[in-house]
Amino acid sequence: MTASDVTLHHFRFQALGSPCQLHLYGEPARVRSLADACERWVRAFERTYSRFCSDSLLSQLNAAAGTDWLCDAQTAALIHYGDTLWHQSDGLFDLTAGALARCWDFRSGRLPDPDRLAAAKALCGWEKVRWESPALRLPEGAALDFGGIGKEYAVDAVANQCREAGVMHGLVDFGGDIAVIGPHPNGAPWKIGIRHPRAPQKPILHLSLGEGAIATSGDYERFMEVDGRRYCHILNPKTGYPPNYWASMTVIAGSCLIAGSLATVGMLREAGAGPWLDETGLPWLGIRTDLSQRGPLADQSSR
Incomplete structure (x- = not known):
């Protein structure tokens, strides 16, 4: 290994609604x-989805609702994963929640019109989609949204590239959704800060990761407060409203796609998240709105 191979280089750009960083040795x-x-790949991915x-x-796919659409391999892979997760999450993770997203404007400071939200909720439901x-074939008026898996899929794809x-040594970080390419050249793991959900610019704790991926879903990225309650961008397709139990949920897994999607489902499962996540056998950390911690990673300063 030459001296240049053990030099760490940092590359930053903005995409997928997040600051994107590559930390690469070479x-x-x-x-x-x-x-x-x-x-370039990330920007093309963003333009596509x-x-x-x-x-x-x-x-274009959403505009074609009510007709048959033949998906390319990448789109089919995303939909297949969403379909699998819908079944595993008892319908809480639903790619058709895109209809709900149209109703929420988190910059407005106002809740959606109840009638409009009810109409949008009626369009949700993966069970109404024909997927072979x-x-x-989406029902007329339905809309797919790859939020919750799109950015995470991109993190894994870039790490694989x-x-x-x-x-052999590096890390991909898109807005806190992280895949480890490999540890530092000396074998040391990466020190990763978990954002404080009420002061996101500082970590609430640090974890060490030499391989795999870690992702966090939280109520602090896009949100508004109305009458003292925080409403975040994560939407429950069964109610049309955001959950209000966890401030953030972090999961460590072999891929960012798995970590991120399970973190989102954890947010949506609210009080039932713990037993469900424990069944996966993966390390997780849930931070309640009162900042108390739950899960195998709770109150750890290193790993």
């Missing part, structure tokens, strides 16, 4: 070229 020109290629872009593939991969390019 020869400067090689990792710079790799980071540029990863950024953004619900805010009228010409994105996702917007690669063929998809880096490994395939020969990077």
Whole structure:
């Protein structure tokens, strides 16, 4: 291993609604070229699946609700995972919650119109979707939303690109959703801060991770407060409203996709999250709105 291979390089850009960071060890020109290629891939992924872009593939797919749509391999993989998670979460994770997202404007400081929200909730329900991969048929008016799995999928994809390019030591961090490419060259794990849900610029604790992935879902990224209650962007498809039990949920898993989606389901399961997450056998940390901690990682300053 040469001296340049043990030099850590940092690359930053904004995408997927989050600050994105690549921390890569390697020869400067090689990792710079790799980071540029990863950024281009992420931006293309965002253009493909953004619900805010009228010409994105996702917007076109949603506009075609009521008709059959043949999915490409990547879209089919995302939908297949969402379908699996819907079954495993008792319907709490639902890709059709996109109809609800249209009702909520967290910059307005106002709750959605109840009649509009009820109409949107009636459009939700993965059981109403016809999915025979690669063929998809959404009910008229329904809308898919890959929130909860899209960014996490991208983290894993970028980490894999880096490994395939020969990077053995590094870390991918998209807004706190993290995949470890490999530990530091000396074998030391990465020290990862878990955000304080009421002071997100500082960590509430640190965990050490030499492999795998970690992701956090919380009520502090996009939210508003109305009459003293916090409403966050995570929406329960069965009620149309955000959960109000956990301030944040963190899960460690072999992939960021699994970690992030289980963290989101944990938020949605509210008081029932603990037993459900314990069944997965994965380490997790739940922080209540009163900042008390639950789970195997609770009150640990290192790992």
